[in-house]
Amino acid sequence: MELTIERIDYIKKQKQAEEASLKKKFDYYKGKHAIESREKEPDLSNHKIVVNHCKRIVDINAGALFNQPVQYQADDGIDIEPILNEFNKQTIERLDLENGKKVGIYGKSYEYIYVKDVDGETNVISVPLNPKTSFIKYDKTIEQNKEYGVFSSHDDEDGSEEWTIIDVDEINIYLVEKTGGIIKDEERSTQNLFGRIPMIEYYNNEEQQGDFEQAIPLNDALNMLQSDRVNDKEQLVVAILALYAATVDDEDMESVKKDRVLMPPEGARASI
Incomplete structure (x- = not known):
């Protein structure tokens, strides 16, 4: 599938609609909460204490769920041993844990599967993708089949972007220059050997909410309560x-x- 300016604009528009939400969730997981932007008069105490239950919730949930490696099973008569062998080569449990954390933070996660030659041997590799720069387009049928998947990365030095777009037939890689030019990397682009789009979109729930998302107001209130306790005590001491x-x-x-x-x-x- 060809990557065009129109398609890039469409994808960026879809991602911009959720950009603020994804950033807020990641900030809260990292401990950057609303209390840090609170301002007071210079002569008043203004401690900004963060009690980061958001990170605690995600880490505990992911640790409990993926404490043991995921067990993969198939119906009788279906041999999945080759798949399990590929999983074992890349220690798939690390990927499962990372996907579990991303789902807990953002409410969704993406995974990309590709083929790579390592020491003359063909290996199937699975990698997690950044939910902020990954996108899957579904058709309008009731089955919501995948039309294509895409993910990108940004080069801060020269302002260019690398886009990978995948459909059922092809995996194409493009360099999108800062000036708007689009150059296909013919050497790295290839046929899709899987016969289906090797991108997976995991949802935490139907609403695509993170583990702590509903508790953000409670965490904000706790941060304010703890901060004001210290502020009040400090102001009393200097009274x-x-x-x-x-x-x-x-x-x-x-x-x-x-x-x-x-x-x-x-x-x-x-x-x-």
């Missing part, structure tokens, strides 16, 4: 005790520091 109609000597001040009690004379008052 000034004002006495009206009373005087204190060094002995009285030591008593206040030690016992936290002050007995002012009748008619006097104190405030902080």
Whole structure:
């Protein structure tokens, strides 16, 4: 399948619709929460404590689910031993764990399977893809069959992008220049030997929500609560005790520091 400017624009438009959501989920997993952008007056305490339950939820779920390698089975009469051998060569359990974490963070994950010659031997390799730069186009039928899959990477140095587009027949690789030019890499492009599109899109649930997504407001509230507790304590420590109609000597001040009690004379008052 050919990669055109129109197709690139279509794919980027589809990805832009979810870009903010995916970025927010990843930020919360990494510990970059809303509390970090809170501002206060310069003379007020403004601690920004992050209690990152988002990461904890994903890591515990992924660890519990993939604590043991996934067991693959097939119906009687179907030999999957060659597939299992390929999985064992690449320690597929690491890929399963990474996919599990990505699904827990983003609500979905992508996997790409390709053929590679290693030391004269043909191997089938599976790799996880970045959900931010991967896309699968489905047709309009009730079966929602895959039309094509695509993933890309960006070169920060020269601003170019490499796009891989896969359909049932071909796997084509293109260099998209910063100026907008599209150059097909004829040497690396090849026929699709699988007979189907070797990209898999995993969903965490029907809504494509991450494990912690529904709990983000709760985590924000907890961050604010913990931060304000420290702020209040710090502001109390530096508070000034004002006495009206009373005087204190060094002995009285030591008593206040030690016992936290002050007995002012009748008619006097104190405030902080």
